Amino acid sequence: xxxxxxxxxxxxxxxxxxxxxxxxxxxxxxxxxxxxxxxxxxxxxxxxxxxxxxxxxxxxxxxxxxxxxxxxxxxxxxxxxxxxxxxxxxxxxxxxxxxxxxxxxxxxxxxxxxxxxxxxxxxxxxxxxxxxxxxxxxxxxxxxxxxxxxxxxxxxxxxxxxxxxxxxxxxxxxxxxxxxxxxxxxxxxxxxxxxxxxxxxxxxxxxxxxxxxxxxxxxxxxxxxxxxxxxxxxxxxxxxxxxxxxxxxxxxxxxxxxxxxxxxxxxxxxxxxxxxxxxxxxxxxxxxxxxxxxxxxxxxxxxxxxxxxxxxxxxxxxxxxxxxxxxxxxxxxxxxxxxxxxxxxxxxxxxxxxxxxxxxxxxxxxxxxxxxxxxxxxxxxxxxxxxxxxxxxxxxxxxxxxxxxxxxxxxxxxxxxxxxxxxxxxxxxxxxxxxxxxxxxxxxxxxxxxxxxxxxxxxxxxxxxxxxxxxxxxxxxxxxxxxxxxxxxxxxxxxxxxxxxxxxxxxxxxxxxxxxx
Amino acid sequence: xxxxxxxxxxxxxxxxxxxxxxxxxxxxxxxxxxxxxxxxxxxxxxxxxxxxxxxxxxxxxxxxxxxxxxxxxxxxxxxxxxxxxxxxxxxxxxxxxxxxxxxxxxxxxxxxxxxxxxxxxxxxxxxxxxxxxxxxxxxxxxxxxxxxxxxxxxxxxxxxxxxxxxxxxxxxxxxxxxxxxxxx
Numbered sequence: 076x077x078x079x080x081x082x083x084x085x086x087x088x089x090x091x092x093x094x095x096x097x098x099x100x101x102x103x104x105x106x107x108x109x110x111x112x113x114x115x116x117x118x119x120x121x122x123x124x125x126x127x128x129x130x131x132x133x134x135x136x137x138x139x140x141x142x143x144x145x146x147x148x149x150x151x152x153x154x155x156x157x158x159x160x161x162x163x164x165x166x167x168x169x170x171x172x173x174x175x176x177x178x179x180x181x182x183x184x185x186x187x188x189x190x191x192x193x194x195x196x197x198x199x200x201x202x203x204x205x206x207x208x209x210x211x212x213x214x215x216x217x218x219x220x221x222x223x224x225x226x227x228x229x230x231x232x233x234x235x236x237x238x239x240x241x242x243x244x245x246x247x248x249x250x251x252x253x254x255x256x257x258x259x260x261x262x263x264x265x266x267x268x269x270x271x272x273x274x275x276x277x278x279x280x281x282x283x284x285x286x287x288x289x290x291x292x293x294x295x296x297x298x299x300x301x302x303x304x305x306x307x308x309x310x311x312x313x314x315x316x317x318x319x320x321x322x323x324x325x326x327x328x329x330x331x332x333x334x335x336x337x338x339x340x341x342x343x344x345x346x347x348x349x350x351x352x353x354x355x356x357x358x359x360x361x362x363x364x365x366x367x368x369x370x371x372x373x374x375x376x377x378x379x380x381x382x383x384x385x386x387x388x389x390x391x392x393x394x395x396x397x398x399x400x401x402x403x404x405x406x407x408x409x410x411x412x413x414x415x416x417x418x419x420x421x422x423x424x425x426x427x428x429x430x431x432x433x434x435x436x437x438x439x440x441x442x443x444x445x446x447x448x449x450x451x452x453x454x455x456x457x458x459x460x461x462x463x464x465x466x467x468x469x470x471x472x473x474x475x476x477x478x479x480x481x482x483x484x485x486x487x488x489x490x491x492x493x494x495x496x497x498x499x500x501x502x503x504x505x506x507x508x509x510x511x512x513x514x515x516x517x518x519x520x521x522x523x524x525x526x527x528x529x530x531x532x533x534x535x536x537x538x539x540x541x542x543x544x545x546x547x548x549x550x551x552x553x554x555x556x557x558x559x560x561x562x563x564x565x566x567x568x569x570x571x572x573x574x575x576x577x578x579x580x581x582x583x584x585x586x587x588x589x590x591x592x
Numbered sequence: 593x594x595x596x597x598x599x600x601x602x603x604x605x606x607x608x609x610x611x612x613x614x615x616x617x618x619x620x621x622x623x624x625x626x627x628x629x630x631x632x633x634x635x636x637x638x639x640x641x642x643x644x645x646x647x648x649x650x651x652x653x654x655x656x657x658x659x660x661x662x663x664x665x666x667x668x669x670x671x672x673x674x675x676x677x678x679x680x681x682x683x684x685x686x687x688x689x690x691x692x693x694x695x696x697x698x699x700x701x702x703x704x705x706x707x708x709x710x711x712x713x714x715x716x717x718x719x720x721x722x723x724x725x726x727x728x729x730x731x732x733x734x735x736x737x738x739x740x741x742x743x744x745x746x747x748x749x750x751x752x753x754x755x756x757x758x759x760x761x762x763x764x765x766x767x768x769x770x771x772x773x774x775x776x
Binding site for chain 1 (some may be wrong): 626648
């Protein structure tokens with residue numbers, strides 16, 4: 076690929092450099108010269124430096140060999156090694172099988188005219204909020220001989236704007252989601268709450284999930300494409316409708332425009348000083364980038380007010396280990412850092428000897444309550460108070476995800492507030508928070524749940540594809556609008572069970588696609 | 593905030609579990625990353641080593657990559673920048689990157705000068721004498737076309753700081769050219 080083809084490459088327009096070089100103390104002649112120089116630089120550097128013939132292919136080959144090892148083989152080995160611990164916690168004894176990720180469920184075709192698309196990031200959080208992480212295993216999972224390698228990659232089933240990355244989930248102060256103009260939002264509650272199926276954290280099996288219609292849903296740690304690593308086959312979904320009552324669902328709801336508020340400077344300053352006590356320069360004008368002295372912990376504020384904390388993971392023995400789920404680097408020894416494992420007062424789970432571990436080490440199996448306690452402890456230390464109710468969900472690799480869900484108009488705003496990742500030792504490795512403001516917009520007429528559920532038909536789900544829908548609820552999910560704005564859009568959350576006994580959760584827009592009315 | 597490339601965002605997510613997808617990401621970004629590193633270090637063998645290191649690091653951290661509003665390339669450049677900085681730290685701190693060849697053409701202004709001869713090498717001789725920070729912003733802007741805001745995100749600086757850095761870089765570049773007999 077030529078660098079020239081990249082959309083970023085452009086020779087700056089002279090006006091841009093005029094702005095850059097606008098200095099009152101700069102003589103016009105010098106300014107012109109610098110502008111010429113800038114343009115000349117762009118032209119002079121236009122061609123990328125060519126690599127040695129063959130080098131690109133050599134490196135590619137080595138990289139892919141290594142990628143097969145770290146992306147496929149090592150995760151398999153890791154899941155097998157911890158099987159005993161999981162078995163002791165009440166799940167299947169054969170975690171090697173149970174830990175295989177749910178095949179990816181994608182729409183086969185993009186729905187034209189969808190007003191909001193790219194919900195994968197939020198759907199990811201939604202999946203977590205619904206207890207949907209990965210399969211914690213039911214006995215008798217029968218791997219099908221062939222899953223569908225590469226299929227997902229070619230599936231144009233979504234907007235792609237959100238492929239499992241959450242553009243700023245966050246939380247702020249208070250128990251109410253600020254609204255402008257004011258709307259009563261019991262932020263601390265969960266509204267109708269996520270439909271709870273057997274997919275609750277804490278040893279119960281977790282459900283398979285389908286992406287919201289028109290979205291691509293893929294997220295390592297929550298959902299993974301059906302590839303050769305999955306090992307469990309998938310099939311087109313066939314629904315059996317067994318919902319007794321949907322009359323309580325509204326025929327129309329208010330749409331809300333979402334915005335992200337700036338953080339109070341005092342809150343930022345306090346949090347920054349916890350991360351970087353000795354550095355006074357962490358707070359600039361409207362910006363924040365606080366790093367611990369050892370460089371292993373970092374608190375940043377993005378221009379759009381998303382507060383992000385990242386820390387490296389530390390092993391209990393003081394060593395370091397990288398995890399695949401959060402920021403790099405460990406918490407150092409010495410002074411306990413925010414998020415360090417020792418703060419995880421909630422690690423009340425049983426200590427289970429790990430037979431597969433050299434030296435007969437100890438594996439903590441914290442409870443969701445323990446993960447929530449650790450999350451809360453961390454937030455208190457930083458002086459942050461997220462919007463909404465927290466829920467903790469275990470991941471098959473032993474890590475935890477905590478999500479905060481505020482309510483909006485009496486319904487949960489799934490994925491709208493914040494999320495946190497913790498190591499199995501309950502060290503906080505990643506946190507994303509934002510302070511949401513919701514402004515009521517137009518009313519949207521909703522289609523019936525039965526009509527919406529038809530969109531689930533044909534999506535690929537793990538196992539034989541037979542799904543019995545037993546519950547439906549209404550939720551809001553953040554969704555980008557056509558002009559880049561963000562909306563809280565109504566979605567139906569369908570819960571049920573597959574014929575294999577796995578819980579199932581699927582999200583479908585409650586608003587009919589544009590042009591279908 | 594830059595507009596994300598939806599195709600690439602999908603590809604990145606897929607690359608977290610699929611070696612083949614990672615390979616496609618590599619194909620997409622190799623030329624620019626290699627070029628950036630090569631121009632920073634000015635030595636092909638070193639550039640190959642550091643490019644390898646960059647992509648292996650990217651592979652080992654791909655699962656922790658989170659979209660922050662910047663293009664995926666920005667993440668790669670940040671890794672590449674750190675790899676290059678580590679390389680120079682390992683060598684000798686404060687050592688100029690390369691000994692620039694004397695620039696002797698006094699007849700041409702900078703624009704003509706830049707466009708003359710082998711433009712890449714000539715320009716890089718001058719650029720390589722800038723401070724590492726200045727080199728970063730100049731290369732990211734002029735070679736790779738990132739916007740100032742994006743560069744700010746990549747470097748962990750404010751946009752204003754990057755603007756100032758860029759201004760100083762251009763000024764320094766111009767003076768270096770003038771010292772070498774090239775008048776603006």
